[in-house]
Amino acid sequence: MVAVSPASGAQDGTGEVSDAADDANDDAIEDARRLFAGPVAFLKSAPELRFLPDADVPEVAFAGRSNVGKSSLLNALTNRNALARTSNTPGRTQELNFFDVGEPLRMRLVDMPGYGFAKAPKDMVRKWRYLVNDYLRGRQVLKRTLVLIDARHGIKDVDREILKMLDDAAVSYRVVLTKADKIKASELAEVTARTIEEARTRPAAHPDLLVTSSEKGMGMAELRAAVIENIG
Numbered sequence: 001m002v003a004v005s006p007a008s009g010a011q012d013g014t015g016e017v018s019d020a021a022d023d024a025n026d027d028a029i030e031d032a033r034r035l036f037a038g039p040v041a042f043l044k045s046a047p048e049l050r051f052l053p054d055a056d057v058p059e060v061a062f063a064g065r066s067n068v069g070k071s072s073l074l075n076a077l078t079n080r081n082a083l084a085r086t087s088n089t090p091g092r093t094q095e096l097n098f099f100d101v102g103e104p105l106r107m108r109l110v111d112m113p114g115y116g117f118a119k120a121p122k123d124m125v126r127k128w129r130y131l132v133n134d135y136l137r138g139r140q141v142l143k144r145t146l147v148l149i150d151a152r153h154g155i156k157d158v159d160r161e162i163l164k165m166l167d168d169a170a171v172s173y174r175v176v177l178t179k180a181d182k183i184k185a186s187e188l189a190e191v192t193a194r195t196i197e198e199a200r201t202r203p204a205a206h207p208d209l210l211v212t213s214s215e216k217g218m219g220m221a222e223l224r225a226a227v228i229e230n231i232g
Contacts, residue, residue: 025225032224039103040078045095049134053098055141058231059108063132063162064148066114069178072214073148074099074111077223084111094128096135107231110135110142116158137169143230145173146223151180151211154191155198167204174206174226175199181213 046052064070071084083099097111112135113128136145145166149155155163155175166173175195180188192211199205210226212219 028225029221032228035102035106035228036078036224040080040083040099040101043098043100045097047095057105057107057141058143059110059139059141060143060227061110061112061145062148063112063145064114065116065158068148068150069214070111070148073178073212074109076214076217076220096131115162133165136166136171145171146176147173148176148178149195151177151188151191152182154194163202167202170204172204174210176210176212178212180211180218181216
């Protein structure tokens with residue numbers, strides 16, 4: 001199980017599930033595979049909005065609590081071992097990190113500072129939060145935000161703060177469960193159901209949930225397809 005929807009799928013006139021959606025999904029997965037098999041490179045870090053790169057290509061941003069596994073997910077997504085820095089210390093990512101994808105350039109990935117707990121002074125944490133909020137609310141080329149939720153814990157209040165901010169700003173986002181390999185299948189099914197139920201109540205949330213494991217490669221093909229879904 002890597003992508004879950006509350007709906008059962010489209011049907012044709014005979015009442016059977018149509019193959020058209022499956023074919024389109026296969027095409028999207030292959031397109032994404034080819035894109036991320038090509039050039040992907042770190043562009044720059046932006047500690048403040050004035051350091052953002054020119055808004056000339058679509059961007060897809062990754063948000064999540066500190067230590068939710070954003071950097072590991074980005075590495076697995078792009079088939080790189082060290083594109084994004086990983087750390088066991090929450091709060092290591094302190095800036096907006098931009099990665100160019102494709103040759104010619106087709107899009108950018110944006111690794112955002114983790115929210116919630118961070119081993120840093122409160123004024124610095126506040127600065128990171130304002131940077132993330134201002135970027136998400138005001139970036140015209142931002143096509144989709146992927147909000148990462150640790151499957152071991154599900155949605156927490158600190159996650160809900162970000163989800164509400166995205167809802168209020170009408171910024172489209174999709175929830176991604178990470179570290180799905182770290183819990184039993186029965187527990188994963190339960191947290192998946194709870195997360196889908198909550199996502200369905202939020203106006204800016206995509207109806208489908210992605211379930212992933214960076215370590216096992218679970219859900220990576222579907223995640224890549226989701227990343228390029230709105231970039232044209």
